[in-house]
Amino acid sequence: xxxxxxxxxxxxxxxxxxxxxxxxxxxxxxxxxxxxxxxxxxxxxxxxxxxxxxxxxxxxxxxxxxxxxxxxxxxxxxxxxxxxxxxxxxxxxxxxxxxxxxxxxxxxxxxxxxxxxxxxxxxxxxxxxxxxxxxxxxxxxxxxxxxxxxxxxxxxxxxxxxxxxxxxxxxxxxxxxxxxxxxxxxxxxxxxxxxxxxxxxxxxxxxxxxxxxxxxxxxxxxxxxxxxxxxxxxxxxxxxxxxxxxxxxxxxxxxxxxxxxxxxxxxxxxxxxxxxxxxxxxxxxxxxxxxxxxxxxxxxxxxxxxxxxxxx
Amino acid sequence: xxxxxxxxxxxxxxxxxxxxxxxxxxxxxxxxxxxxxxxxxxxxxxxxxxxxxxxxxxxxxxxxxxxxxxxxxxxxxxxxxxxxxxxxxxxxxxxxxxxxxxxxxxxxxxxxxxxxxx
Numbered sequence: 339x340x341x342x343x344x345x346x347x348x349x350x351x352x353x354x355x356x357x358x359x360x361x362x363x364x365x366x367x368x369x370x371x372x373x374x375x376x377x378x379x380x381x382x383x384x385x386x387x388x389x390x391x392x393x394x395x396x397x398x399x400x401x402x403x404x405x406x407x408x409x410x411x412x413x414x415x416x417x418x419x420x421x422x423x424x425x426x427x428x429x430x431x432x433x434x435x436x437x438x439x440x441x442x443x444x445x446x447x448x449x450x451x452x453x454x455x456x457x458x459x460x461x462x463x464x465x466x467x468x469x470x471x472x473x474x475x476x477x478x479x480x481x482x483x484x485x486x487x488x489x490x491x492x493x494x495x496x497x498x499x500x501x502x503x504x505x506x507x508x509x510x511x512x513x514x515x516x517x518x519x520x521x522x523x524x525x526x527x528x529x530x531x532x533x534x535x536x537x538x539x540x541x542x543x544x545x546x547x548x549x550x551x552x553x554x555x556x557x558x559x560x561x562x563x564x565x566x567x568x569x570x571x572x573x574x575x576x577x578x579x580x581x582x583x584x585x586x587x588x589x590x591x592x593x594x595x596x597x598x599x600x601x602x603x604x605x606x607x608x609x610x611x612x613x614x615x616x617x618x619x620x621x622x623x624x625x626x627x628x629x630x631x632x633x634x635x636x637x638x639x640x641x642x643x644x645x646x647x648x649x650x
Numbered sequence: 651x652x653x654x655x656x657x658x659x660x661x662x663x664x665x666x667x668x669x670x671x672x673x674x675x676x677x678x679x680x681x682x683x684x685x686x687x688x689x690x691x692x693x694x695x696x697x698x699x700x701x702x703x704x705x706x707x708x709x710x711x712x713x714x715x716x717x718x719x720x721x722x723x724x725x726x727x728x729x730x731x732x733x734x735x736x737x738x739x740x741x742x743x744x745x746x747x748x749x750x751x752x753x754x755x756x757x758x759x760x761x762x763x764x765x766x767x768x
Contacts, residue, residue, distance in 0.1 A: 522708030529712065539693075539714075546712040547688045607701045607709075612685030619689065 350477055351470075356438050357431035359473025360452045360463035366391040367400065369419035376405050376418065388464075389451050390422050395459040396451055398422035430455040431462055435473070438465055507535075507569040513553055515562035515580075518606065524565050525550040535569070541640060544620040545576060548638045551613040552578035558603050559583070560634075574640040576621070584630040592618065592626075651675055651760060653717055653740060656696060659754050660744040662719055666731050667740030673716055679763045680721075680752045684709040691715060692763040698751050702726040707733045717741070721748045 365383050367376075369390050380386060380402055387401030400422040408421050429438045429450050438450055448467065454460035509531060511524035529546040537545075549565060556563040556578060563580030590596045592614050599609025614636075618624040621638035628634040654671040656678075657664060664671065679691045680698040684705055687697060693714035699706055702724050710718060718734070719742040720726055726734075726741060734741050744751055756762070 519704070522705055522712075526708060526711055543693065543713060550688060550709070550712045551685065606703055606705055607682055607684040607699075608705070610683050610685055612683070612689060616685055616689045 346478070346481075347474060350474055351436040351439055352434055354435045354473065354477060355431065356429050356433045356435060356452055356465055357463075358477075359435065359469045360431070360465040361469055362463045364389060364461065364464045366461070367418060368392065369397055369422070370417045372415050373405065373408050373413075373418060373421055374415045376400065380405070387449050389461055390418055391461060396426075396453060396461040397459070398424045399426055399449070399451060401448065426451060428453045428458060429465060435470060439470060442467055442470075505571060509567045509569070511553075511565040513556040513563055513565055515557060515560045518557060518603075521554055521557040522550055525553050528565070528567055532567070532569075537569075537574070537642075541574070541642070545574060545640055547620045548576055548617040549578075551616045552576065552636060552638075554608050555613050555636075556580055558599055558609060563633075570642070572642050574642055576638040576640070578636045579633065581633040582631060584632055585626075585628040585634055586630060588626060588628055651758070653696070653742075655758075656717075656719070656755065656760070657742055659758055660719060660742065660746060660751055662742040662744040665720075665726060665741040665743050666734045667717070667738065670717070670738070670740045673740070675716055676761065677763050677765070678752070678755050678760050680748055682748075687715075688713060690763055695763055696755075696760075698748060698755075700724060700748060702730055704730050704733050706730070707737060707739060710739060711737050715739075719744055719751065721746060721751050 365385065366389050367379060369392050379388070387399060387403075389396055390398040390400055398419070400418050404421050404423065427441050427445050427447060427450055429441065429452055431452055432455070441447070441450060450465045451461055452463040452465055454462060509528060511528060513524055514520060525546055528549055529542060532542045532545060545567070549567070553565055556565070560580035560582060563578060566577040566579070568575040568577065585591050593611070594615040595611040597609050597611030603609035614626070617636070617638055622641045623639035625637045626634065651674075652671065653673050653675055656662070656675055657671065675694070675696050677692050677695040678698060679687065679695050681687050682700050684701070687709050691697065691713050694716045696717045696719060697706070697710060697715050698719050698721055700721050702720055706718060707730055717740040721744055723743070723745045725743060731741060746754070
């Protein structure tokens with residue numbers, strides 16, 4: 339069975355009604371106006387055709403084409419009534435757009451009068467190909483914006499939708515020690531996940547910096563450990579834990595520039611003694627516990643409140 | 651300026667992400683210390699560096715830099731290029747030393763990461 343792919347625009351021309359895109363403020367002309375005045379009317383209003391109204395009744399359509407034909411015929415000046423198109427293709431306000439598009443295609447006409455379904459002489463508006471295109475574009479733009487808002491919201495209501503007295507989402511990454519090839523990969527995955535959860539870019543960036551530095555520390559100094567991000571409605575806790583060797587002097591380790599990293603690490607662009615200071619700088623609360631021979635536990639807290647919704 | 655202009659000014663070769671040459675670059679930073687990049691760079695900046703290992707790419711990914719230019723003719727290893735391509739991060743390579751590369755870009759109006767507020 340052949341499958342036909344329906345494009346978004348095709349779907350839209352079926353869903354949308356003529357009334358949504360037509361021009362309601364229509365410039366009209368009376369049937370007794372002489373042809374010689376038509377050029378001026380068209381030019382003044384920057385249009386190429388217009389409906390002819392006898393009182394309130396739609397009696398025809400006159401266009402630039404009719405005017406050119408009149409010129410070519412070198413006919414005498416006379417009322418528009420004599421040169422206008424009387425057998426009109428019309429559409430109703432509640433017709434689907436696809437019907438109008440079909441009529442444009444079949445007839446080659448530039449405009450279709452929109453009339454009352456019960457009274458085909460009652461003019462409600464005019465529809466040009468331009469109206470159709472503009473209408474579709476506007477609808478696309480609105481749909482696009484709504485989609486953006488919806489996506490944004492899905493992300494933001496994530497925690498509001500979760501019904502519980504206490505909610506926490508824990509993401510854990512196992513970091514291998516001394517494996518420099520993979521170093522940073524866990525932070526990379528954490529960062530992407532936070533993005534998908536709809537955490538604001540500024541907060542994601544701060545968490546990513548802290549997590550990356552913490553991960554580097556685990557790789558460089560320990561035989562491995564875990565990186566955990568605990569996401570709660572109000573706070574995001576980043577925890578790096580390992581089981582050794584521990585930090586001899588925490589106060590020194592927190593000094594920018596103090597480093598015990600081996601040269602090979604420095605050659606890779608790290609180990610300059612900026613790790614812990616960077617983590618401390620990027621988070622709202624910083625705690626570190628370490629015992630020689632036992633291990634280190636580092637907790638960086640980020641207060642979510644405003645930041646979570648921050649999309650800047 | 652666009653990344654392509656950065657490329658011209660530095661007489662650089664595009665190593666990866668050639669299709670992204672029309673992205674707009676406003677700021678730049680020069681560093682061989684990745685912790686400094688993490689701490690002081692602005693997202694959307696181009697990084698000039700002499701380091702070519704994969705951690706440069708990972709670092710840039712963390713802080714969302716727009717592109718990297720390797721200075722002093724250092725060609726990044728295959729692994730680095732591959733990771734950059736996977737991340738959609740354009741890589742350039744210039745024969746100029748760090749100081750001259752930074753100077754040229756600054757002279758042509760590119761600003762540093764501590765300037766322009768934001």
